[in-house]
Amino acid sequence: MITFDNVNKRYESGQDALVRVSLDIERGDMVFLTGHSGAGKSTLLKLLTAIERPTRGSILVAGQNLNRLRNGQVPYYRRNLGIVFQNHQLLFDRSVFENVALPLSVAGCSKREVGRRVRAALDKVGLLHKEKHNPIVLSGGEQQRVGIARAVVNKPAILVADEPTGNLDPQLSAEIMQLFADFNAVGVTVMVASHDLELIARMKRRVLTLQAGQLIYDGIPSREPAYS
Amino acid sequence: MNQRIHNSPRATRTAQRPPAERGPGAVAARTSLGDRWHSWLGHHREMAGESLRRFFATPLASGMTALVIAIALALPAALQLGLVNFQRAVAGWDGQPQISVFLHKDVRDSVVQSFADELRAKPLVADVTYISPDDALAEFQQSSGLADALTGLDSNPLPAVLLVRPRNTASADLEALAQQLRDSALTDSVVLDMAWVQRLAQLTELGRRLSAGLALLLALGVLLVVVNTIRLHIENRREEILVVKLVGATDAFVRRPFLYSGLCYGFFGGLLAWLLVAAGAALLSGPVAGLSASYGSGYTLHGPGISYLLGLTAGAALLGLLGAWVAVARHIKAIEPR
Numbered sequence: 203m204i205t206f207d208n209v210n211k212r213y214e215s216g217q218d219a220l221v222r223v224s225l226d227i228e229r230g231d232m233v234f235l236t237g238h239s240g241a242g243k244s245t246l247l248k249l250l251t252a253i254e255r256p257t258r259g260s261i262l263v264a265g266q267n268l269n270r271l272r273n274g275q276v277p278y279y280r281r282n283l284g285i286v287f288q289n290h291q292l293l294f295d296r297s298v299f300e301n302v303a304l305p306l307s308v309a310g311c312s313k314r315e316v317g318r319r320v321r322a323a324l325d326k327v328g329l330l331h332k333e334k335h336n337p338i339v340l341s342g343g344e345q346q347r348v349g350i351a352r353a354v355v356n357k358p359a360i361l362v363a364d365e366p367t368g369n370l371d372p373q374l375s376a377e378i379m380q381l382f383a384d385f386n387a388v389g390v391t392v393m394v395a396s397h398d399l400e401l402i403a404r405m406k407r408r409v410l411t412l413q414a415g416q417l418i419y420d421g422i423p424s425r426e427p428a429y430s
Numbered sequence: 431m432n433q434r435i436h437n438s439p440r441a442t443r444t445a446q447r448p449p450a451e452r453g454p455g456a457v458a459a460r461t462s463l464g465d466r467w468h469s470w471l472g473h474h475r476e477m478a479g480e481s482l483r484r485f486f487a488t489p490l491a492s493g494m495t496a497l498v499i500a501i502a503l504a505l506p507a508a509l510q511l512g513l514v515n516f517q518r519a520v521a522g523w524d525g526q527p528q529i530s531v532f533l534h535k536d537v538r539d540s541v542v543q544s545f546a547d548e549l550r551a552k553p554l555v556a557d558v559t560y561i562s563p564d565d566a567l568a569e570f571q572q573s574s575g576l577a578d579a580l581t582g583l584d585s586n587p588l589p590a591v592l593l594v595r596p597r598n599t600a601s602a603d604l605e606a607l608a609q610q611l612r613d614s615a616l617t618d619s620v621v622l623d624m625a626w627v628q629r630l631a632q633l634t635e636l637g638r639r640l641s642a643g644l645a646l647l648l649a650l651g652v653l654l655v656v657v658n659t660i661r662l663h664i665e666n667r668r669e670e671i672l673v674v675k676l677v678g679a680t681d682a683f684v685r686r687p688f689l690y691s692g693l694c695y696g697f698f699g700g701l702l703a704w705l706l707v708a709a710g711a712a713l714l715s716g717p718v719a720g721l722s723a724s725y726g727s728g729y730t731l732h733g734p735g736i737s738y739l740l741g742l743t744a745g746a747a748l749l750g751l752l753g754a755w756v757a758v759a760r761h762i763k764a765i766e767p768r
């Protein structure tokens with residue numbers, strides 16, 4: 203589903219954020235991306251979402267080579283991804299419903315379809331009863347769930363999340379991760395970048411570890427953390 | 431990546447088709463063309479409505495911008511209207527050049543008559559009107575209101591006048607004719623009314639060019655006002671632009687609300703400009719009617735009619751759209767998720 207082939211990313215500043223990264227993710231996989239701060243996790247997800255372009259190497263997503271994606275095609279490509287990024291969060295000048303509906307109105311869905319799909323997505327994250335609220339009155343965990351509902355409302359084949367549990371307490375973090383696992387269970391390919399090694403270990407999923415832009419580990423960690 | 435889950439999420443798992451088989455058209459094919467057309471139209475209608483709502487949501491700020499546009503457009507429009515009125519008012523005047531030949535006072539009436547006949551025979555002359563001193567006095571008494579003062583005079587002070595209408599209005603021919611008339615022994619002086627006609631035409635032309643130049647300059651001003659206003663709108667909605675781009679909004683989708691906003695500013699600016707000009711015309715119509723009555727003319731001021739309303743609103747809306755387009759082209763490209 204997702205293939206990185208010898209991908210390099212050097213920012214204009216001269217910073218090498220990714221160095222010769224190769225990886226392969228099957229359809230329906232759930233993969234965690236870890237590494238120290240500055241290791242290149244966000245950069246990898248930005249390449250995947252066509253926010254940045256690789257300096258060298260190629261990226262294939264569902265058979266499509268992102269290097270050959272023209273700028274005008276990028277929006278259509280993104281409509282098939284669910285993206286949960288920490289910055290670019292919810293818009294506080296509109297309701298939860300309208301926030302979640304954004305990807306659908308962008309794609310030109312009919313009104314009836316929008317209502318049905320938004321409620322389905324909000325139901326999945328357990329926030330159907332808050333659809334009319336302004337997201338500003340929601341808690342951090344609820345806001346994150348609205349963000350996830352917005353990411354999945356389009357029924358994407360791939361869900362990409364960068365530090366989705368960033369500021370949440372362990373219990374909420376676990377709930378959010380479980381939500382991703384639920385989407386994965388129904389066939390969505392999920393890729394989550396996270397610092398939370400403890401939580402990741404408990405999920406028993408495939409983990410990719412980056413260090414200074416290089417992929418240094420790729421596998422399912424066998425050991426549980428000693429204290430869990 | 432064009433793989434999608436169509437019905438239930440499980441469909442993806444069971445779909446065994448190699449992903450490479452699906453081309454970039456898969457997304458577009460998902461919804462029928464008719465549906466897309468409807469949603470496109472729907473989005474336009476929605477954006478038009480939203481831009482109106484946004485315009486009236488901040489009535490003071492929007493009104494101020496519209497008023498700036500209105501004032502900038504009202505100036506050249508008023509000048510243009512004034513010009514049209516001026517031209518209409520002087521249209522009653524004879525546009526034909528005319529040569530007034532004032533004769534010596536001691537020339538007898540019969541001599542004048544034969545001189546007039548002689549002139550009529552000239553190829554350069556179309557027509558000659560003879561105004562005898564008595565006729566001239568009567569007319570003068572009537573139009574000047576000095577009848578009482580003039581009746582007190584013992585002799586008529588006015589000379590006989592021949593009004594010569596030339597057949598040819600080329601200025602060389604006119605000058606030649608005027609010279610011939612001047613050379614005649616009967617002639618005291620010759621006045622070529624051509625000068626007035628020319629002056630009037632030149633004055634009108636001057637006014638026309640002035641208003642055109644002013645219109646051009648102020649249209650540019652309006653454009654800049656709209657560009658700046660829309661730039662601020664874009665800046666204010668930066669977060670929203672980033673988010674919708676991240677969820678797959680095309681540039682056209684992002685541009686649309688701003689283009690409608692520009693259209694809105696232009697339209698209301700144009701409407702206000704028309705109201706300003708109409709109000710100005712209404713204020714001036716009283717004095718103008720009085721003035722023209724004092725000149726013995728029944729001329730009344732023509733206000734800006736429906737053509738001005740259409741021209742101003744459509745023109746200003748177009749300017750607004752253009753300004754928004756400039757702002758959008760310059761600033762939306764720069765707002766990309768990072």
Ligand SMILES: Nc1ncnc2c1ncn2[C@@H]1O[C@H](COP(=O)(O)OP(=O)(O)OP(=O)(O)O)[C@@H](O)[C@H]1O
Pocket residue numbers: 213214215217218219237238239240241242243244245246768
């Ligand atoms: N837009 C940019 N321009 C220049 N350098 C950048 C840019 N974005 C990231 N970098 C650099 O690239 C490297 C990798 O950054 P990246 O954001 O991918 O790290 P990360 O693993 O996501 O870190 P964190 O856990 O702190 O989010 C860092 O050294 C960073 O300074």
Ligand SMILES: [Mg+2]
Pocket residue numbers: 243244245364
């Ligand atoms: Mg990061």
